[in-house]
Amino acid sequence: MRASSERCSAMHEHQTFAEDVAELALEQYADKTIDRRTLVKALGMLGLAPVFFKSGAAFGQVKELVVVNWGGPAIKAYQNAFGKPFEKKTGIKIVIDGTGPGAGKVRAMVDAKNVTWDVLDAGVGTALLLGSKGYLEAIDYNIVDKSKVRPEFVYKWGISDYLFSFVLTYDGKKLGDRKPTSWKDFWNVKDFPGKRLLRKNPIGQLECALLGDGVPHDKVYPIDLDRALEKIREIKEHTVFWGSGSQSQQFFMQGEVVMGNLWHNRSNLLRRDTKDRIQWTWTDGIVASGVWSVVKNNPGGKDAAMKFIDFAIGDVDGQIALFKVMSSGPANPKATAMVPADMRAYDPSQPENYNKQVKFDAEWWGKNEIEAFERYRDVISS
Numbered sequence: 001m002r003a004s005s006e007r008c009s010a011m012h013e014h015q016t017f018a019e020d021v022a023e024l025a026l027e028q029y030a031d032k033t034i035d036r037r038t039l040v041k042a043l044g045m046l047g048l049a050p051v052f053f054k055s056g057a058a059f060g061q062v063k064e065l066v067v068v069n070w071g072g073p074a075i076k077a078y079q080n081a082f083g084k085p086f087e088k089k090t091g092i093k094i095v096i097d098g099t100g101p102g103a104g105k106v107r108a109m110v111d112a113k114n115v116t117w118d119v120l121d122a123g124v125g126t127a128l129l130l131g132s133k134g135y136l137e138a139i140d141y142n143i144v145d146k147s148k149v150r151p152e153f154v155y156k157w158g159i160s161d162y163l164f165s166f167v168l169t170y171d172g173k174k175l176g177d178r179k180p181t182s183w184k185d186f187w188n189v190k191d192f193p194g195k196r197l198l199r200k201n202p203i204g205q206l207e208c209a210l211l212g213d214g215v216p217h218d219k220v221y222p223i224d225l226d227r228a229l230e231k232i233r234e235i236k237e238h239t240v241f242w243g244s245g246s247q248s249q250q251f252f253m254q255g256e257v258v259m260g261n262l263w264h265n266r267s268n269l270l271r272r273d274t275k276d277r278i279q280w281t282w283t284d285g286i287v288a289s290g291v292w293s294v295v296k297n298n299p300g301g302k303d304a305a306m307k308f309i310d311f312a313i314g315d316v317d318g319q320i321a322l323f324k325v326m327s328s329g330p331a332n333p334k335a336t337a338m339v340p341a342d343m344r345a346y347d348p349s350q351p352e353n354y355n356k357q358v359k360f361d362a363e364w365w366g367k368n369e370i371e372a373f374e375r376y377r378d379v380i381s382s
Contacts, residue, residue, distance in 0.1 A: 016123055017164045017263055017290065017328075020245035024265065024326055064093045065300040065308055068101040069121040086311050092304050101293075103130055110135045110296050118298040118305045124158055125203065127293045128366030131157025137294040143306035148313045149331045150289075152359050158291030159309060162322060163329030165287045165348040165357060166204030169197075169267040169280040170259035171252060180259055183212035183284050187231065189238050196239040197251050197260025198232070202376035203365065204286045205232070207358055208261055211284050221361040225372060229379050241380055252278055265327040268346050282353040288360035289331065323347060 087093055099105075101120035107130070109115045120127070120136075130136050136157040139146075146154045153160035170180050174194060185192055186208070198205050207220050209231035240257065242248035245266045251257045252270050262270075264285070270278035292312065294305040312318070316335035322328050323339060329349035330336045336349040344350045348357070365372070 015244040017245075017265075017288075020263060020265070024245070024269070063091065063300065063304060064095055065118040065304055066095045066097050066116060067119040067121070067308070068097045068099070068117045085315075086308060089311065090304075090307055092300070092308070094308070101126075106130055106135050106295055107133075113297075115295055115297050115299055117295045118300040119308055120293045120295065121161060122158065122291055122293050124153075124155065124289055124291045124360070124362040125365040125369045127158035127291050128155060128362055129369060131155075131293070132366060135296050137296055137298070137302050137305070139294070139309070140302065140306045143303060144310045145314070148310075148334075150333065153289040153291070153331070153362075155291065155362060158293040159313060160289040160331040161292050161312065162319065162331050163287060163289050163348045165264040165282070165285040165329075166199075166208065166261055167264045167267050167280045167282060167285040168208075168259065169252070169262045169270065169278065171255075171257070171277065172279050173277045174255070174258045179279070181281065181283060183208045184214070186259055186261075187212040187235055189235070192258065194238075194258030195256060196235060197248060197257040197262070198235075198239050198241055198380075199248075199261060200241045200243045200377075200380070202372045203369075204288070204360075205261060206372065206376070207286045207360075208284070211358070217284075217358050220358050221364050223364060223368070223372070225368075225375060229375055232376065232379050236380060239380075264346075264348055268327050282348070282356045285348070285353075285357040286360055287329075287348050287354060287357040288362075 097117060101117070101122045103126050106117070106120070109117065122130075127136060131138070138156050139159055144159060146159060149160040153163075168180060168183060168186060172179065175192060178191065180186060180192055186196060206223050206225070206228040209228040210220050210223065211217075213227065213231050240251060242251060242260075242262075245263055248260065248262045249266050249270055251260065253273075262280070264280070264282075267278070267280035271280065292309040294302060294309070298305055313331055316330070316332055316338060319330040319332055319335040320338055323330055323335075324343070327346055329347050330339070331349075333349070336347070336351075339347050339350065345353075348354060
């Protein structure tokens with residue numbers, strides 16, 4: 001049991017997309033690329049803010065929810081974006097714990113019957129794994145209106161909070177007139193020579209390996225692990241591996257790779273910063289979603305946590321603010337329709353981009369993540 005726990009902990013050491021967007025927001029604020037108001041709204045959408053404590057002047061008994069995400073130092077960010085409007089509507093205060101919703105921490109809290117968290121902004125694979133083991137409350141769809149988000153990202157133990165993609169990214173200058181258009185080109189080292197870049201975590205990588213081996217979109221899942229890993233093994237000697245979003249960006253900026261599998265927000269930054277030298281395509285991308293989840297026996301009460309989630313997925317203004325700062329696609333299609341026309345090319349939720357991609361199968365990953373991680377790690381480290 002201990003070995004299994006250690007393997008699961010190692011699996012979640014890799015940076016998540018949520019952690020990466022927090023890092024990007026802070027960098028943009030420091031560079032004065034965005035103003036304080038924009039940062040406040042965007043970080044509030046993700047729950048990426050410091051802890052807010054109750055005022056000593058509170059009157060009566062104030063109910064409170066602790067929402068856990070990957071942190072962020074912006075003062076009053078979450079309070080301004082969600083805290084004040086949610087409290088005004090429901091009377092429930094929000095406190096943000098920025099230490100990160102790690103699976104190990106959730107298990108330890110629930111097992112010890114000492115739960116201090118209410119709502120998590122988690123990866124969907126993690127949420128389904130925890131939920132299947134009894135560590136999360138099932139989402140109450142009598143309270144949470146699932147029609148506010150896309151049906152493919154509605155789960156028993158989580159519901160979509162934003163979208164992101166893994167996309168084929170390449171250095172147009174290094175490759176010259178010939179541009180890669182699919183993962184088949186990624187594996188074609190003869191016609192497209194040079195180093196490749198893949199993630200150290202198998203999520204979003206095994207799918208692309210199968211696409212590169214000719215598997216059509218609708219046959220990617222259930223993933224044939226043997227076939228996908230053999231394809232990774234085939235390209236390994238031509239590949240370096242990234243562990244964080246900033247590292248993936250650095251490999252391209254330093255000219256070490258000619259193409260790679262990156263989060264779309266990093267690819268878009270590279271496009272902007274290199275004046276279109278680095279390019280990318282939505283074709284054959286893997287589009288996934290972060291999810292809101294509720295810890296089993298949460299102290300603030302299940303119903304209150306569900307009310308918060310319903311509020312957050314309905315806040316289209318907050319989702320637009322998040323997209324403008326960090327390229328995270330809106331979970332709510334109504335927000336998708338409000339994205340400015342000149343920014344739609346960079347939004348994974350726009351129909352013309354969304355329909356070119358494989359939809360992440362969280363059910364498969366929830367059941368197979370540990371095995372897939374261990375076998376992938378063995379291949380890339382051998």
